[in-house]
Amino acid sequence: MTNDGMMQLSRRGLLAGGMAGVGGAMLARPATAGMFGHGLHDFSHGCSICGELAGAPSRAALGGGVRRTQMLFGSNGKAPQAPAATALRATARQILQPDWVLACENDALKLLADHEVVIDGDRIVEVRPHSSGSDDRLRLPGQILTASFISGHTHSCAGTLTRGFIEETPIASIQGEGTAPRARSLLVPMTMIDDLTEDELDDLTAINLAEMLRTGCTTQVDMSLSLKQMQSYVRVATRFGMRGFPGGMVPGMKRLLPIWTRTDNKVLDDSEAATLDEIAAALAYSRTVNGSADGRIRPMMAPSVVATHTRASFAAIIAAAKELGNGVHIHVQNSWRPRDMAVLRAYWGMGEVEILREVGLLDGRLFGGHLLGVDVAKDLPILAAAKAFTFAHCPSGAGWGVLPSSQPWPEALAAGVNTSIGLDTHSNDYLDNIRQAVAQGRSRAQLYAKTSPVGLIEPTIWHAMEAATLGGARGLGRDDLGRIQAGAKADLCTIAIDQLLVGSGTRALEPLNSLLYANGLAVRNVMTDGRWQLRDGHLLVGNEAHLMQRGGVVVEKIWGRLKDQGYFEVGGHRG
DSSP states (O other), X not given: OOHXXXXXXXXXXXXXXXXSOHHXXXXXXXXXXXXXXXXXXXXXXXXXXXXXXXXXXXXXXXXSOGGGHHHHSOTTOOOOSSOSOOSOOOOSOEEEEEEEEEEEETTEEXXXXXXXXXXXXXXXXXXXXXXXXXXXXXXXXXXXXXXXXXXXXXXXXXXXGGTTSSXXXXXXHHHTOTXXXXXXXXXXXXXXXXXXXXXXXXXXXXXXXXXXXXXXXXXXXXXXXXXXXXXXXHHHHHHHTOEEXXXXXXXXXXXXXXXXXXXXXXXXXXXXXXHHHHHHHHXXXXXXXXXXXXXXXXXXXXXXXXXXXXXXXXXXXXXXXXXXXXXXXXXEOGGGSHHHHHHHHHHHSSOHHHHHHHHTGGGSOEEEEEOTTOOHHHHHHHHHHSTTXXXXXXXXXXSTTTSTTOSOHHHHHHHTOEEEEOOXXXXXOHHHHHHHHHHXXXXXXXXXXXXXXXXXXXXXXHHHHXXXXXXXXXXXXXXXXXXXXXXXXXXXXXXXXXXXXXXXXXXXXXXXXXXXXXXXXXXXXXXXXXXEEEETTEESXXXXXXXXXXXXXXXXXXXXXXXXXXXXXXXXXXX
């Protein structure tokens, strides 16, 4: 082992990667003596320790940039079908026997009572009624088995960092209009993330991805706030066995705000050369990891917001996305603030969604986050006609309760726009975001029913679960994700609905509605590619206490810088 490999083992493998979830690991497989002699389980189970020693991709391979191209790729520059080094192995044939299976038939969800799912390696091979036999079965009474969740829009590094002090920000302060009071911008802490070391950054990424995994979200369309953060995402997601479609945001967080908040469009023109350099760097790195981790890592291109790009930079984004083959991910929210819209129209002579169509972004796969301020009568038909467009609705965007019901999800559903639910930043509890989507969507639909120029749908838990699974998969062009049916990937989670505050003390009549009373801690088991990552509520990818402690140290470091700058002296409650 190289010195670099030993450093990763000691810092990332043991602490951030954890002791493979000491108590939970034993639930998944009988204890055996691994290569490191820790006596928990063998390498085939995906132990972060054994995997590191057995040749898991190193920091250099996953985060080192273009110098690794020839090692990872052939001369044609294409990603290999099966990377030689991986710490992940799917468990052999498994039969899961919950009380209910949220299956997929004809591209629609169907709840099946008293059914079981047969898995062979990384694939579902059969969905059938409960049976008995000599095969071992994992019995899951009181639980719903569903495809694991796909977040259509995340910024993975920033969740725990920005949580707990931006929730009282008034909407007028965010829009920057009139005499609104000063407030704490959630963007300021984000500008400091790239100042972290790689190890610190990985610790911050790890706690956020662990939270997502704990709540059943195994796949992220991640707009990492910079190339450096994208590299961290790839390292940690690979180690945890998660599925990711990351993109390094361009412009990155260090350059974003002066361009976005400009009053003179000369600033945008002057920024073009540096933005093109960032695009080239993002593409170069993405080539080195495209298809890595047994195909689970598929990079996208991620222009931040329409207002920060020119025709030339959009053309470069589209060309790069076509080469990678995984799509584009962007914020659609410039129309929300009048000042931003005025600057945008002065430059382009048209609105935000029209620009997306004009430059060709709507001709390929595109995830658009938020849709804040769009003209629902004019813009939603354009987006619905773009069959590869997906609206990533983020119920807890900008902080829990900061912008409730601000995104036009009921209108998008009525217009036939494909939708996904995204975590955005602060809340990593995917099940809670599903609940918020339903509650906020119904509030918006009821409040605007008589005045809206377009139709609205009052969403139910069925709409939310479809957006959380099938919607994201459609947007990714993957008919093997987000569904339980033969041939699909074994990306699954179970949710207990028979517990206090969720169940009724007897078998549920309409089980999906019980999810409206649950949160992420009701998720009991999670797997990706047939490999368990959570068993009976215990993380297997890392020690929870270590992950929280190490992530907390990084958060305290940035909070200390914010305190020194007087950041917390404005906004918030002081009663």
